[in-house]
Amino acid sequence: MAAAPDFDFVAGVYDPLARLVFGSTLLRAQRAALRAGLPLAGAAPRVLFIGGGTGRVLPELRAASPAANVLYLEASARMLAQAEQLARQLPGAAARISFRHGTEAALQPAEQFDVIIAFFLFDLFPPAELSALLVRLRQHAHGGTHWLVADFAPPRRGWQRGLQWLMYRFFGLTSGVRGRRMPDIAAALGGLGLRPTWEQRWADGLVQAGVWQ
Secondary structure, three states: OOOOOOOHHHOOOHHHHHHHHHOOHHHHHHHHHHHHHHHHHOOOOEEEEEOOOOOOOHHHHHHHOOOOEEEEEEOOHHHHHHHHHHHOOOOOHHHHEEEEEOOHHHOOOOOOEEEEEEEOOHHHOOHHHHHHHHHHHHOOEEEEEEEEEEEEOOOOOHHHHHHHHHHHHHHHHHHOOOOOOOOOHHHHHHHOOOOEEEEEEEOOOOEEEEEEO
16 A cells, blocks of 8 residues: 655645635635534434644544544654644543554554545545545445545636646645646546535635545
């Protein structure tokens, strides 16, 4: 298995850079997915939050489902530390959120989740690697699992293609991202037999969020 992208080098500037380029759009997409997907999962869902970065949406996750038991799985040690620091400021979070350093390979075989959250993670991988990742995650899901996904969509306009080229170039050099163009995330999820129950788009279709089941 190829090594996961390593965002330690950009951990301190990732969020400010995202705000500079996209304003509040990325955060709004994540918040919308949480509002749409978490209430459907039951009173105390088991939640896998994979690749959550610095944890910017942890307050919203806690607000949307205070009783959720969350496993926060992050491959960047520096980003994971920032997320843990943020969680310490949230009342009750210590009892409900556990943090683990690693990728999906760090999941235990018996661990099953009612909700899988992946925000701006799937775009990092070439199509074949994305499909393999989704197959591995499906081993930790059941028929009623809700998949909350916020990410970029394949570009449709010239400025979108230019922006995404710059993003892949930058994160390829700084973080080892192997993807070179945006995979069709919706098609990859559909290949698992998942279907969207809710969808929304922003930035002329460049940013998308959905709840899949």
